[in-house]
Amino acid sequence: MKDLNDLYKSFEIGIRSTKATKPQEYLKSIGLDYTDLRIGFNSGQFHHREKQEVKDHYQSLGLLTPSDAAVRTDEMTAYTVFGRYGLVFPLMNRENVVVNYFALRFELATPTEHYLNRLGLYPSYPNQNTKRLFIVPTVMDAASLLQSKALDHREAVLALYDGKLLPQHEKAIAALSDLEEIIIIKR
Template sequence: MEITEIKQKLTIANVLHYYGLKTDKQSRINCPFHEDKTPSMQVYYKTQTAYCFSSNCKTHGKSMDVIDFIMHKENSTKSGAINKAKEIIGYTEPNSKERYQPELSREQFLGNMYQYFKNAVSNSKPAKDYLQQRNLDHKKIEIGYNAGQFHHGARRDEQLINQCLEYGLLIDKNILGRTGEKAYGVFGKWCICFALKNKDNEVTGLYFRSTLNDKESRHFYLKNRKGLYPNYPDKNTKKLIVTESIIDGASLLQIKEIADNYSVLACYGTNGLTEEHQQAIKDLPQLEEIIFFFDNDTAGKEAVKKYGAMLGSEYPKLKLTTAEPINKDINETLQGHDESIFIELLNNRTELIFSSEEKNKSEEPKEKIIAGGGSPLDFLKRKHFRNQMEISQQSNGEKL
């Protein structure tokens, strides 16, 4: 299918509907490519294009056709956007009688399912309530929600069910439902979800976090886990923040100053710096610094020592630093503090210094301590306490 044919079959309305976007009476929408409180993107149905009038937008100054829009939405190459456009159209080979491609790759199938989950967030009160509780904004970062309904009713399609069984989104429990049809268990039901991506920015895995049992922090990875969150770091990355969890990585990505100046890469727990993570780090030719931003607990600190020593031994010229959240972890800190606290924590991060013997023995690294005594975290806690006291005193003075 040529680009001309794609544009003939795929309208801007189709694309907007696919991504869960709806224009107002003036054919405007809040631009999905930057933080936009009032609609700044105009949609032109006659020409099948869109244009953002905000100078804060990366697309400002350029009219977008359907392929350009998909390319920016998927953060992909033009070739990737063309393939995605074919998927949206429901394109199959000319000789195929199937409405859907019978042999979608893992990446194509999971990409389609993740888009469905992303679209579901806006219509789900449980998902929005949970995200609000965690101080996560689905308009700033990519988040999906699995209500467990994707294979019911009109959506019930044998090809879809077979693919879901193959990749692990459905589980065959060998039981029948009340209607007499075969019933399936749903993996990651009532969970928010995040995509794990490969080098080509394709979805190769999914991570689910329960919205019902947060006290036990139930979370699940789709079987045969592959890919990194939020993606493979950009080749031009100079400063890389490594977090302990996906939720923590997502929390930092919401902060514009961090997203603009650092790359973020989430581990899969304290033992989750995988070979894929290490290879991605190895493939960053301009990397100057790795900043560990793990949990403020014993397990997190021990993991920083272990991975710091390992990477310090492999990359002796690489600067290794650590920042600690005020609360137990990054997301918990985000729930109780203004976003500016993370800029302070990063600006006051501690450098890890390893001697040759320490690198070989993986012993505890030395730390550069900032002025005022104690650790950088102690310093920021004292500073934060003083700021709160000043605010309180000013407030009391106003009341008097």
């Protein structure tokens, strides 16, 4: 069964689909390039045509929540899908494995942002040789800074979790033995 890392690969393929014109256009409108950054698209259909065992697995990961929505037969269960029809950004653990998703549901009247859980860092744990670290309030701010190509090889960026510094941020920062400067960017 797919874990978050494996499923994310399918989201990265999904953003490249010829049918994914709306997410591609949205990214272009905000100045982000899915060919340059790790950005996926969740159409909300990853569980379709899967056995119940797989759906249960996705439910245990927090990706599916049973819903009361009407379905064709009593034998089927409707689900609410995490980040349905949204852009998905991966949060990584220290081993560079996807352990969390940040989803931006851009098609809603008011775009909404959600995290799947409280694990991992975006875009990843900083390289051990980082000298200057930029800390930004959101995943979107970090993606914009990465897209700008303004960072040199000894600089890194970390997105706060919903504007908050979590223990994993503190541990990652404390592990940077060459760190000389932290720059906090506020909105």
